[in-house]
Amino acid sequence: MSDFDLNVNGAHLRVSAPSEETLLSVLRNRLNLTGTKYGCGEGQCGACTVLLDGRATRSCLVSVESAANAKIVTIEGLEQDGKLSPVQQAFLDEGAFQCGYCTSGMILGATSLLHEQHNPTEEQIVEAMEGHICRCGTYPRIVDAVKQASRLLAQGVGQ
């Protein structure tokens, strides 16, 4: 067990964990930030996606040690002063979920994409989101939500 100082959603959190424990496990099981989901533990489904220094990262493939120097943003950190982020708002407006278990990862994946590419084409969205599984099959609405979020961002909503 070692102590790590994590920067999670703007807060400095000290956590004691084995250095090889995954960030996903630490977030969920030690910090009770359960919005980040376990889906496969192998980087194949995207449910555990968080932002590390702004980039979508599979938290099941990252050790807590290697995440200690990064700014970590989870789904719990996107809402600001009770206001949803444009991507969250777009997912809600489009009803882009069924069971919703993949939604946190989808939203963070889309947030990362829109940070790098403000106005992605449908092909770019599909390519960027391909690593995310929605077993309920809500893909068309998720693509629509990402496009809608892109429009909201262009209008300066939530910025």
Add this chain to the structure above:
Amino acid sequence: MNRRHAPTTESEQSISPNRSGTSTLDRRDFLTVLGGGLLICFTHTSTWAQESGRAFGGHELPKELSAWLHIAADGRVKVFTGKVEVGQNIRTSLAQLVAEELRVPFDTITMVMGDTDLTPWDMGTFGSRTTPTMGPQLRTMAAAARQMLIEVAAERWHVAPAGLSSAEGKVTDPLNSRSLAYGEITRGKELVKTVSNAESLTAVTQWKIAGAAVPKAEGRDFVTGKHKYPSDISLPEMMFGAVLRPDGFNATFVSVDTGITEKLPGVKLVRDGDFVGVVAPDAFTAQHALSTIQARWDVPAQPSNQGLFAYLKNNPETDQGDGPEHVSGSVTQAMAAADLKLEEQYTVAYIAHAPLEPRAAVAEWTDGKLTVWTGTQRPFGVRDELMQAFHLPSAQVRVIQPDMGSGYGGKHTGEAAIEAARLAKAAGKPVKVVWSRSEEFTWAYLRPAGLIEIKAGARRDGTLVAWEHHNYNSGPAAIGTPYNVANQLIEYHAAKTPLRQGSYRGLASTANHFARESHMDGMAHIAGMDPLEFRLKNLTDSRLQAVFQAAATKFSWGRLKSTPERGFGFAGGVDKGGYVATCAEVEIDPATKRVRIRRVIQAWDCGAIVNPDGLRNQLVGAIVQGIGGALFERILFANGRILNPHFAQYRVPRFSDTPQIEIVLVNRKDLPSAGAGETGLVGLAPAVGNAIFAASGIRLPKMPMAPQSGVPGEPSFRS
């Protein structure tokens, strides 16, 4: 903790079952626990009798009174149902139906679902039964409540009830310009009413809240990560458990060495016969501890994918009675006389549900009472499993089902619940168990594999005269043909399955539709007829005709001509009250033979639509999920082991697999609402197969039709 599911004193006691079976509930008890609210009770009704047609595991239907609906003094409405929300959106659609009948705003309603201490007994959430059974049940209760509120207000005002109306959570006396909020009424005089099924329900044509595209209840919690799924539940002092799995199915212990494990600090080893598990203060340590156990197993030789379908045909399950059989006329004679004949074998592989949230449970023992939070479609079934496993009466077991990361028919059972309870009992603390992805692929159950053999005959003009359909192992759902055929022999043959199998979204409806609709396409081809025209010639079901026409029109069916690179296919059918027609356009790369589904039009009729937005979401989801089983999903296995228990090896549909999809809804407000969670899945595979045939002339009589290349013996198509 999930506040939504936290027990409240009022409702916890209010549904305590009265086993006398008569309306002799202690009125004073009700009034005490409800604190002046309004409680609606009912006696055994025909709605339950409908479900009783498929009573599960010999479970007797409840005859005791149960509470369904409670109106608090502040006007908040609580609705209690044993159904569970798994993404199919019934938390929203059932609340719409109650709001409509009760005349309250949608957002005053809280649905309390799938909690065995709080909700009436329920068989489970499967078979597309929620909308056709629980819908009318709750509508009836709400309509009765509304009528009672009017009567109480009339009494208080000393006016006739007929002159009063109710809307927006109030009873209004228009003549005297006065109104009373429901909460004010229930606070004034407590009431208990026994409800018959004769309550008059609001006509669908008058619906304002039901029938509307109301957004998902509590949708905001799903985009903020606040919603607590079963695997998110956390309790004070909770420990984490993990269970040792055998090396294969039907394995027997040879030896186990837990010497290292037992010395690990903070780790508790739990051993009970073949059950070996560990409990640790954190999940990482639990997994590490598990990995230190040295176990040796003897795994017997067992069947594999090779020869599976012959195995299923040659190994009938004799203990199990066969499913429904349809026999009419003489298929033998009709086939002998038929001008056109076609015989084909269709196969369907085992596939996995692979819900993104694997099985998970948190168990807590308090003063001998066991409470388990778990993801299941059958909370009461899991309660039964726990009662049996721990020899407990029902009052000592509570199962709570937080809205889960779906199931698709795959979470009828309580494996994780039992494991967590076992470990928690040994540890003396609450324990959480979350299955890994490979555990979920390996130790859950699968959609049955099957062999379907069809022989059909027709006259030269395309009139079907004979239809023989045998399904080995896959199941009897939707095995009967909706087409008019005078001579039929249709039979389901239960088989000894080499792998654990069970329910799945749509059950065998997908397999039977795939075989039947592929065969219809083949028959149309040898008759030289357009596939749609051939179907319509042999069809008199007007609802099926209507969705066929609706899909064909939207797809421009008659104007499309298939080429080697682009095929157009049609399929449809009916099951569980849902009528579906699916048109698919596929693209085949001439060089690589890669198959891509480019466009799908699906027409759908399930009677009166309760929520068109939720319905479209379900139908699009069913189509996308159907792509997996149609083209590439399959479990590979040998000698008691699953060979592809990872998403890297077991391919599920992803963004790039998704075609352009359009849904055409046929809203039959004149007909009762049927469920829509399953039958939307059944048209996709045959429509795609028929499109591949139209393009290439090659029939792929197997699901999946185009698994990834690299497996010997597969044809040249790739997904």
